[in-house]
Amino acid sequence: MSCPIGLFYGSTTGNTESVAELISEQIGFDKIHRIDIAADGLDSLSEYEHLILGIPTWDFGELQEDWADMWTILEKAELQGKACAVFGLGDQIGYSEWFLDAMGLLHDRVQEQGAVMVGYWSADGYNFEDSKALTEDREQFVGLAIDEDCQHGETQGRVQQWCQQILNEFGMS
Numbered sequence: 001m002s003c004p005i006g007l008f009y010g011s012t013t014g015n016t017e018s019v020a021e022l023i024s025e026q027i028g029f030d031k032i033h034r035i036d037i038a039a040d041g042l043d044s045l046s047e048y049e050h051l052i053l054g055i056p057t058w059d060f061g062e063l064q065e066d067w068a069d070m071w072t073i074l075e076k077a078e079l080q081g082k083a084c085a086v087f088g089l090g091d092q093i094g095y096s097e098w099f100l101d102a103m104g105l106l107h108d109r110v111q112e113q114g115a116v117m118v119g120y121w122s123a124d125g126y127n128f129e130d131s132k133a134l135t136e137d138r139e140q141f142v143g144l145a146i147d148e149d150c151q152h153g154e155t156q157g158r159v160q161q162w163c164q165q166i167l168n169e170f171g172m173s
């Protein structure tokens, strides 16, 4: 029997990987398959009705390298009607003008493929210049915003709260 949730992530220095593990722990390892796209790619994306996608931003607003390598696959993915939440990692002080941009790019890409997006997250409590991951009214991020460089102490609580939220939105709580 397949798992109800597929969590796909790319991670260059391991921070996104650690957050992916925290999310799996919080949701329950039996309910989630964790897939490092550098090792296993995106082939199994279509097997899941509920998706969580994790991406850090690199190099002044760019996609993390593994996601960049697989972008054309994503452009062909059939995600019609699938429920999808994104989470992103970035550095709001070091890269304040590009904070979490890649999460915004990934959100827009999968939404264009037909996914129903959940997991929006208040932008209160962050301090940055600009981000492509904000909603139009700039009050929310389009997914969970994590900053291991500047706000490591917030991560555990943010992950816990967000996991409750998305389980509700997935209709699984």
Ligand SMILES: Cc1cc2nc3c(=O)[nH]c(=O)nc-3n(C[C@H](O)[C@H](O)[C@H](O)COP(=O)(O)O)c2cc1C
Pocket: 010, 011, 012, 013, 014, 015, 016, 017, 056, 057, 058, 059, 060, 061, 062, 064, 089, 090, 091, 092, 095, 098, 099, 100, 101, 148, 149
């Ligand atoms: C060279 C470099 C460029 C970065 N560029 C950005 C950026 O444009 N925007 C941002 O929010 N964070 C940026 N970051 C911060 C990373 O996204 C952050 O450290 C993240 O936790 C890395 O995740 P990973 O370990 O999963 O690769 C950058 C970090 C480095 C070292």
